[in-house]
Amino acid sequence: MWYRASVPTPAPLRRALVSVSDKSQLDVLAELLIAHKVEVLSTGGTHRALAELGVAVVKVSEFTGAPEILDGRVKTLHPKIHGGILALPTEDHARELELHQIAPIDLVVVNLYPFRETIRKPGCSFADAIENIDIGGPTMVRAAAKNWGRVGVVVDPNDYARLAEVLAEHGGALPDSVRRSFARKAFAHTASYDAAIADYLARHDDEGQAIDAAAITPGLFVSGEPLVELRYGENPHQPARFFRTDYAAAEQTGLDRALIHQGKALSYNNLLDADAALGLIRDLHAGLPEGGRAAAVFKHLSPCGAALGSREESLAETFIRARQADAESAFGGIVSVSEAVDAATAERLVETFLEVVIAPGYSPEARKILAKKKRLRVLELPEMFSPSSGPPPLRLRSVAGGVLVQREDLIGVAAKDGQVPTERSPSAAELTSLDLGQRVAKHVRSNAIVLVREGATVGIGGGQTSRVEAVRQAISRAGDAAKGAVLASDAFFPFRDSIDAIAAAGVTAVVQPGGSMRDAEVIAACDEHGVAMVFTGERHFRH
Numbered sequence: 001m002w003y004r005a006s007v008p009t010p011a012p013l014r015r016a017l018v019s020v021s022d023k024s025q026l027d028v029l030a031e032l033l034i035a036h037k038v039e040v041l042s043t044g045g046t047h048r049a050l051a052e053l054g055v056a057v058v059k060v061s062e063f064t065g066a067p068e069i070l071d072g073r074v075k076t077l078h079p080k081i082h083g084g085i086l087a088l089p090t091e092d093h094a095r096e097l098e099l100h101q102i103a104p105i106d107l108v109v110v111n112l113y114p115f116r117e118t119i120r121k122p123g124c125s126f127a128d129a130i131e132n133i134d135i136g137g138p139t140m141v142r143a144a145a146k147n148w149g150r151v152g153v154v155v156d157p158n159d160y161a162r163l164a165e166v167l168a169e170h171g172g173a174l175p176d177s178v179r180r181s182f183a184r185k186a187f188a189h190t191a192s193y194d195a196a197i198a199d200y201l202a203r204h205d206d207e208g209q210a211i212d213a214a215a216i217t218p219g220l221f222v223s224g225e226p227l228v229e230l231r232y233g234e235n236p237h238q239p240a241r242f243f244r245t246d247y248a249a250a251e252q253t254g255l256d257r258a259l260i261h262q263g264k265a266l267s268y269n270n271l272l273d274a275d276a277a278l279g280l281i282r283d284l285h286a287g288l289p290e291g292g293r294a295a296a297v298f299k300h301l302s303p304c305g306a307a308l309g310s311r312e313e314s315l316a317e318t319f320i321r322a323r324q325a326d327a328e329s330a331f332g333g334i335v336s337v338s339e340a341v342d343a344a345t346a347e348r349l350v351e352t353f354l355e356v357v358i359a360p361g362y363s364p365e366a367r368k369i370l371a372k373k374k375r376l377r378v379l380e381l382p383e384m385f386s387p388s389s390g391p392p393p394l395r396l397r398s399v400a401g402g403v404l405v406q407r408e409d410l411i412g413v414a415a416k417d418g419q420v421p422t423e424r425s426p427s428a429a430e431l432t433s434l435d436l437g438q439r440v441a442k443h444v445r446s447n448a449i450v451l452v453r454e455g456a457t458v459g460i461g462g463g464q465t466s467r468v469e470a471v472r473q474a475i476s477r478a479g480d481a482a483k484g485a486v487l488a489s490d491a492f493f494p495f496r497d498s499i500d501a502i503a504a505a506g507v508t509a510v511v512q513p514g515g516s517m518r519d520a521e522v523i524a525a526c527d528e529h530g531v532a533m534v535f536t537g538e539r540h541f542r543h
């Protein structure tokens with residue numbers, strides 16, 4: 001419950017304390033403080049900046065009679081400041097303020113030392129990070145937010161314009177509702193600030209040395225910036241929202257950065273599928289030969305088609321082959337491509353009912369063509385293939401009772417780098433197809449089997465409870481195309497039954513991690529059927 005002080009008609013602001021590290025838009029603030037004749041108190045750097053903008057500003061040290069000390073570690077931590085902010089509008093508090101000669105403060109404008117920006121700087125020392133933990137700022141922000149019934153608190157320079165508008169509308173006073181909404185934002189701000197500090201400290205040991213960057217540290221400090229309220233969750237009766245987390249803010253390539261050119265609002269399911277389609281196209285892009293291109297079609301978190309094109313093939317042709325891989329499933333699909341969409345590709349895209357298209361760019365002609373499909377969501381992620389620095393991003397998933405945290409599966413072993421345990425080695429053409437199959441299988445729910453022929457998937461079996469059933473599904477989907485195809489599996493074959501089924505269907509080569517107790521049996525089966533096999537040593541379960 002919010003504490004509610006009874007202030008029937010808010011009085012015009014008389015005194016503000018301004019202490020900001022981010023000095024952007026201070027001119028907007030200065031203007032409104034002058035216009036409403038607000039008495040202004042301020043700390044060192046902010047005092048100088050406001051004075052230059054023509055504000056008659058009093059130094060906090062003069063106001064309190066206590067100088068700033070300890071290199072700025074103590075500037076505003078004084079009863080005259082905190083008494084002035086925290087006093088309730090009651091007669092008792094008024095008497096106490098008078099007794100101690102404390103003047104009430106009714107607006108606090110504070111933003112904090114740039115802790116996040118500091119720790120993101122290459123080479124930032126532990127000592128630098130610690131020195132950038134703001135103490136006085138959050139103390140004032142929290143005090144003002146607690147006393148929202150009388151005091152306004154602004155933590156974001158982007159709110160100065162709103163503040164100016166509200167004050168102009170209300171004769172220099174801040175209505176209750178505005179103070180309350182500023183207070184909400186203030187506590188969210190300090191909570192997120194502390195989460196960043198706690199996360200940083202969890203990632204450093206007692207000597208201040210960074211712990212293995214890829215480790216999952218024992219603390220989880222997630223704060224989320226709300227991006228959009230989604231129409232609903234997986235189903236219409238489930239409310240849902242999309243948040244950008246602090247962890248994601250460090251990523252260059254997240255969906256939070258997508259430019260949305262057109263289409264219906266993105267749904268919860270769209271975002272999940274878009275994320276999956278993005279993951280696959282990144283893996284395909286990473287394996288492309290120079291001048292090559294790739295396209296993928298997703299449905300309900302599973303790829304239904306993926307194709308690689310050589311430099312001689314256009315993107316439109318590559319997309320057509322990805323769509324043809326399972327034309328039936330492509331209806332209502334999510335498409336991702338490895339390069340900017342041109343007019344010819346756009347013409348092909350609009351032939352099918354699609355939910356979302358994701359690409360690193362679009363030509364103006366392509367945009368015009370796609371615009372014909374008003375509901376189609378067109379997402380541009382210019383940085384989608386930027387190489388990521390640092391450890392793979394954290395991925396969070398909730399289960400009843402908690403949250404699971406792991407690093408994203410970014411390992412990609414090219415089939416050509418694997419070991420060949422069979423008598424026959426795959427041909428160069430088979431290796432190229434195995435590589436595509438392996439990259440796609442990583443994005444199919446386990447148990448996952450992917451059949452590939454001539455640079456495109458022809459049959460995908462996923463989400464099956466036995467591996468041989470996933471094999472049967474992939475073969476059945478491929479039909480005649482299974483003959484001469486190659487196969488990729490996300491995990492090892494526990495028995496030779498899958499190999500017997502594959503060989504009977506005409507599959508010529510296999511890529512899988514290996515590591516089964518019965519690898520010898522599986523290798524023997526391959527040799528019996530003349531099937532070439534590659535062991536990658538890396539499992540890619542997707543649950």
Ligand SMILES: NC(=O)c1ncn([C@@H]2O[C@H](COP(=O)(O)O)[C@@H](O)[C@H]2O)c1NC=O
Pocket residue numbers: 019020021022042043044045046047072073074075076077110111112113133134135136137138
């Ligand atoms: N220690 C204090 O008493 C204190 N009071 C305010 N600050 C911070 O000092 C900064 C502004 O400093 P300046 O006005 O000197 O540029 C603000 O980010 C504010 O949050 C403080 N600094 C850190 O804790």
